[in-house]
Amino acid sequence: MTPRIAEIWVYLAASPLLGLTVTLLAYQGAFWIYRRSGSNPLANPVLIAVSALVLFLTLTGTSYQTYFAGAQFVHFLLGPATVALAIPLYTQFKRVKAMLLPVVAGLFAGSLSAVLSAVFIGRLFGASLPTQLSLAPKSVTTPIAMGIAERIGGIPSLTAVLVIVTGILGAVGARYVFDAMKLHDPAIRGFAIGIASHGIGTARAFQVNEQSGAFAALAMGLNGALTAILLPPLAGWLN
Amino acid sequence: MLSALTQLLIFQLLGEVIARSLDLSLPGPVLGMLLLFLSLILRGGPGHELQTTSQNLLQHLSLLFVPAGTGIMVHLHRVADEWLALLLSLLLSTFATLLVTALVMKLCQPKAPQPGEAP
Numbered sequence: 001m002t003p004r005i006a007e008i009w010v011y012l013a014a015s016p017l018l019g020l021t022v023t024l025l026a027y028q029g030a031f032w033i034y035r036r037s038g039s040n041p042l043a044n045p046v047l048i049a050v051s052a053l054v055l056f057l058t059l060t061g062t063s064y065q066t067y068f069a070g071a072q073f074v075h076f077l078l079g080p081a082t083v084a085l086a087i088p089l090y091t092q093f094k095r096v097k098a099m100l101l102p103v104v105a106g107l108f109a110g111s112l113s114a115v116l117s118a119v120f121i122g123r124l125f126g127a128s129l130p131t132q133l134s135l136a137p138k139s140v141t142t143p144i145a146m147g148i149a150e151r152i153g154g155i156p157s158l159t160a161v162l163v164i165v166t167g168i169l170g171a172v173g174a175r176y177v178f179d180a181m182k183l184h185d186p187a188i189r190g191f192a193i194g195i196a197s198h199g200i201g202t203a204r205a206f207q208v209n210e211q212s213g214a215f216a217a218l219a220m221g222l223n224g225a226l227t228a229i230l231l232p233p234l235a236g237w238l239n
Numbered sequence: 240m241l242s243a244l245t246q247l248l249i250f251q252l253l254g255e256v257i258a259r260s261l262d263l264s265l266p267g268p269v270l271g272m273l274l275l276f277l278s279l280i281l282r283g284g285p286g287h288e289l290q291t292t293s294q295n296l297l298q299h300l301s302l303l304f305v306p307a308g309t310g311i312m313v314h315l316h317r318v319a320d321e322w323l324a325l326l327l328s329l330l331l332s333t334f335a336t337l338l339v340t341a342l343v344m345k346l347c348q349p350k351a352p353q354p355g356e357a358p
Contacts (some may be wrong), residue, residue: 068318071306080247082268102344110340110346125324196336203300
């Protein structure tokens with residue numbers, strides 16, 4: 001690098017402009033690949049964008065804190081976007097009311113299997129107790145999951161990462177599970193994705209079908225609330 | 240667009256204030272979603288502007304997870320220590336959850352499923 005370029009880099013590395021721009025660039029590139037693949041779930045845009053960004057930040061020696069100073073403007077929109085999920089939920093309200101029994105039964109069954117299977121499989125393969133407790137809320141949306149992890153003795157920042165990975169796994173794999181089950185109802189497919197893989201699964205569901213997206217949003221909200229209530233008392237018993 | 244965005248922020252703020260003052264374990268935005276949903280039922284649906292703005296926002300919901308996801312670079316060493324247990328737990332548990340939820344719902348469903356494109 002010539003001194004001039006180095007100077008410009010020093011300026012850019014300290015300004016939020018770079019973090020924000022590379023986030024949008026990485027995502028648009030990832031989304032282009034996803035569309036080009038015919039919306040193949042394996043080409044998940046979050047997975048591609050995150051991999052590209054980690055590679056870019058590592059190669060340029062930029063710390064996550066510096067990056068996040070810019071990326072926080074995108075991160076902030078998660079709040080209003082979560083609130084906005086009320087609109088598709090309202091649009092699909094008739095269908096939700098008609099499916100009240102499957103929704104409630106699916107919620108309890110899914111919520112419990114998400115927590116118990118994560119903890120016991122982790123235990124079976126030798127995860128430490130704090131790691132098991134960090135795994136427990138992994139199907140719940142990030143802010144709730146971190147709060148729960150803190151309360152039950154897990155590691156909140158580790159939980160945040162596990163939540164994102166779970167979201168990507170669900171968004172990528174759900175189609176294969178449902179196709180193997182010969183399950184075609186977009187409402188059930190959406191709801192199961194929302195229970196298992198929260199917002200990232202919901203994002204994938206919206207890209208495919210509006211009804212699936214609405215049911216995924218509903219499932220994400222309900223599972224967050226139920227896990228926050230059930231897991232703390234359950235955690236004492238899991239120890 | 241501006242008034243719709245303002246509405247979303249007001250509901251998030253309301254949710255945040257209520258969740259904190261009542262010491263609820265629900266995060267503010269999720270409570271805000273429930274409050275907005277209730278208000279939509281009361282006023283009989285969203286206006287055109289709120290409808291289009293939220294549609295635009297939700298179309299790129301995945302983008303909003305990218306900054307938090309990139310945080311994995313901070314935890315790479317911790318993940319490396321227990322990677323096998325973590326990977327198997329996340330993978331098997333996610334698939335088990337999808338399977339159990341969908342199966343239970345299918346069994347409880349009263350009517351024949353609607354046809355349509357699905358994820």
